Amino acid sequence: MSASTPPRPVRADAERNVTRILEAAKTVLADDPTASLERIADEAGLARATVHRRFASRKALLDTLFAQLNEQYLRALNEARVETAPPLVALHRVTEFVIEVKFSHRLIVDLVNRTQTGHAFLSDEVVARAELLFSRLRDAGAITAESPSWCLRIYLAVLDEVHQLPAGAPELGAGDDAAARTELQVSTVLGALGGVRPQ
Amino acid sequence: MSASTPPRPVRADAERNVTRILEAAKTVLADDPTASLERIADEAGLARATVHRRFASRKALLDTLFAQLNEQYLRALNEARVETAPPLVALHRVTEFVIEVKFSHRLIVDLVNRTQTGHAFLSDEVVARAELLFSRLRDAGAITAESPSWCLRIYLAVLDEVHQLPAGAPELGAGDDAAARTELQVSTVLGALGGVRPQ
DNA sequence: CCTAAATGCAACACCCGAGTCTCACTTCTG
DNA sequence: CAGAAGTGAGACTCGGGTGTTGCATTTAGG
Numbered sequence: 152m153s154a155s156t157p158p159r160p161v162r163a164d165a166e167r168n169v170t171r172i173l174e175a176a177k178t179v180l181a182d183d184p185t186a187s188l189e190r191i192a193d194e195a196g197l198a199r200a201t202v203h204r205r206f207a208s209r210k211a212l213l214d215t216l217f218a219q220l221n222e223q224y225l226r227a228l229n230e231a232r233v234e235t236a237p238p239l240v241a242l243h244r245v246t247e248f249v250i251e252v253k254f255s256h257r258l259i260v261d262l263v264n265r266t267q268t269g270h271a272f273l274s275d276e277v278v279a280r281a282e283l284l285f286s287r288l289r290d291a292g293a294i295t296a297e298s299p300s301w302c303l304r305i306y307l308a309v310l311d312e313v314h315q316l317p318a319g320a321p322e323l324g325a326g327d328d329a330a331a332r333t334e335l336q337v338s339t340v341l342g343a344l345g346g347v348r349p350q
Numbered sequence: 351m352s353a354s355t356p357p358r359p360v361r362a363d364a365e366r367n368v369t370r371i372l373e374a375a376k377t378v379l380a381d382d383p384t385a386s387l388e389r390i391a392d393e394a395g396l397a398r399a400t401v402h403r404r405f406a407s408r409k410a411l412l413d414t415l416f417a418q419l420n421e422q423y424l425r426a427l428n429e430a431r432v433e434t435a436p437p438l439v440a441l442h443r444v445t446e447f448v449i450e451v452k453f454s455h456r457l458i459v460d461l462v463n464r465t466q467t468g469h470a471f472l473s474d475e476v477v478a479r480a481e482l483l484f485s486r487l488r489d490a491g492a493i494t495a496e497s498p499s500w501c502l503r504i505y506l507a508v509l510d511e512v513h514q515l516p517a518g519a520p521e522l523g524a525g526d527d528a529a530a531r532t533e534l535q536v537s538t539v540l541g542a543l544g545g546v547r548p549q
Numbered sequence: 550c551c552t553a554a555a556t557g558c559a560a561c562a563c564c565c566g567a568g569t570c571t572c573a574c575t576t577c578t579g
Numbered sequence: 580c581a582g583a584a585g586t587g588a589g590a591c592t593c594g595g596g597t598g599t600t601g602c603a604t605t606t607a608g609g
Contacts, residue, residue, distance in 0.1 A: 162577060162584055185384070187566055198587045203568065301511075301521050308507040309542065312500075322500050339504065343542035361554055361607060386596055397557050402598060 169205050171195045176216055177254060188212075221274045223252050228280045238287040243337055245284070249310065250332045278303065288346070295345030302344055309339050368404050370394045375415055376453060387411075420473045422451050427479045437486040442536055444483065448509065449531045477502065487545070494544030501543055508538050 175195035179186045188209060192199040206212040227248030233241045282299035285306075289296065296302050313336045316322060323331035374394035378385045387408060391398040405411040426447030432440045481498035484505075488495065495501050512535045515521060522530035 160578095164577065165585060168585090188568095189566080199567095200569090200588080201586060204585080207568095209567070296521075298520055301515075301519075304511050305508065305538065308511050309504065312503050312507050316500075320497075320500075322495075322497055338544070339542045342544055343508065343538045345537070345541055363607065364555060367555085387598095388596080398597095399558075399599090400556060403555080406598090408597070 165205070168195070168197060168201060171197065172202055172205055172212070173216060173219065176212060180216075181254075217272050220252070220254050220272075221277055223254075224249070224273070224277045227252070228277065228284075233280055233284040233287075238284060238291050239293050241284055242288065242293075242341075243333065245281075246336050247329070247333050250313070250329055250336065281306075285344075288344075293346045294341060302340075305343050306340050309343065310336060313339070364404070367394070367396060367400060370396065371401055371404055371411070372415060372418065375411060379415075380453070416471050419451070419453050419471075420476055422453075423448070423472070423476045423480075426451070427476065427483075432479055432483040432486075437483060437490050438492050440483055441487060441492075441540075442532065444480075445535050446528070446532045449512070449528055449535065480505075484543075487543075492545045493540060501539075504542050505539050508542065509535060512538070 172191065172195045176191050179191050179194050183190075188202050189199045191212075192202045195202070202212070206215065227245050230248060231241045231244035233245060236244070281303050285294070285296075285299040285302035288294045288302075289299075294302070296305075313332050316332070316335075318328060322335055371390065371394045375390050378390050378393050382389075387401050388398045390411075391401045394401070401411070405414065426444050429447060430440045430443035432444060435443070480502050484493070484495075484498040484501035487493045487501075488498075493501065495504075512531050515531070515534075517527060521534055
């Protein structure tokens with residue numbers, strides 16, 4: 152049964168262009184969530200027709216983008232061991248990973264608001280496991296906020312702001328950028344949710 | 351010099367429709383920042399042509415909307431005496447006013463991101479006075495965050511989330527809705543910015 | 550009540566983005 | 580190298596939103 156890869160090996164350069172398009176889409180859509188496919192094609196250095204060849208529709212492109220994001224989040228949740236590690240440690244680790252994901256959250260929020268289709272931009276699994284982390288934080292006394300969904304909303308809202316801070320911002324100090332953003336995110340969220348700041 | 355009101359008294363019903371349109375625009379755009387003028391016209395119970403008669407363009411309508419918002423913010427800053435009252439008191443009062451302004455911040459953020467024109471959705475004066483309030487909060491030891499502009503960003507981000515909480519949400523408790531939202535906003539922001547929560 | 554102003558309605562031109570198709574040309578890949 | 584797959588460029592349709600105009604009707608207000 153070699154049926155999983157029928158008779159269509161997909162040429163290498165075509166697949167390469169798929170990733171180029173996705174990369175370009177992230178960049179362009181982060182700047183303007185309503186950007187046209189032409190802008191994305193330009194950013195990718197390809198013709199608009201090619202984008203349509205690789206993705207049946209704009210929606211198909213966005214779906215792929217979302218799927219990619221959820222995959223990365225899932226990886227982050229796994230590697231941070233959100234179910235088993237001490238919750239404060241897990242929060243730190245998951246945030247480290249998420250900060251590295253160069254994905255504009257504003258983009259997602261915008262798209263969700265726009266497409267009333269109730270686009271499940273974060274998969275149920277991601278939401279459930281993230282909310283579990285906040286439950287564990289509360290049970291451990293690290294925060295006082297009761298509702299995990301509220302916690303997640305605040306986390307994402309703050310994440311958006313941290314993400315948008317320019318590279319050399321004074322809030323980030325002088326050291327490693329990603330590390331500083333992680334610190335800022337964690338301490339801001341813990342404070343917002345009624346916890347005591349570490350350090 | 352009776353020139354300020356030339357020979358054009360503007361009929362009463364016309365002016366009434368202007369406010370109707372603005373009201374409808376707030377409602378509709380809060381739900382979908384890209385909503386068409388037709389949807390706004392429908393919400394206002396008017397024909398689309400009438401919207402165009404009262405507002406030269408979509409942009410003109412949005413400008414008026416923003417101007418109105420800034421006016422309300424200015425009033426809030428004045429009535430809260432942000433420059434002179436104890437900063438924690440001022441924060442509380444200004445938040446009370448702002449919570450009453452039924453204006454979706456998501457709308458504004460979206461519009462700002464969309465119209466790259468650097469639309470100054472919050473007037474310089476509003477920004478300056480709000481940032482002053484955060485400076486005073488820091489000097490008084492109520493928060494530890496250094497950068498007033500960062501504080502304002504977090505404030506607005508949280509405000510957006512508080513604004514979007516459904517009416518009977520558990521985070522709001524059972525009492526007066528507006529008061530509960532004010533409390534949640536203030537305590538969340540103070541915590542996020544490194545302060546100690548009152549109570 | 551009578552006029553001027555405002556509206557509703559319908560048609561129109563215009564622009565922009567999505568999606569499709571063709572055809573000549575380039576680039577993989579066996 | 581040869582054929583297949585992929586691409587670029589351009590034209591095209593289609594849908595939807597903006598902005599404009601003309602005309603009949605309604606409404607405000609002296």
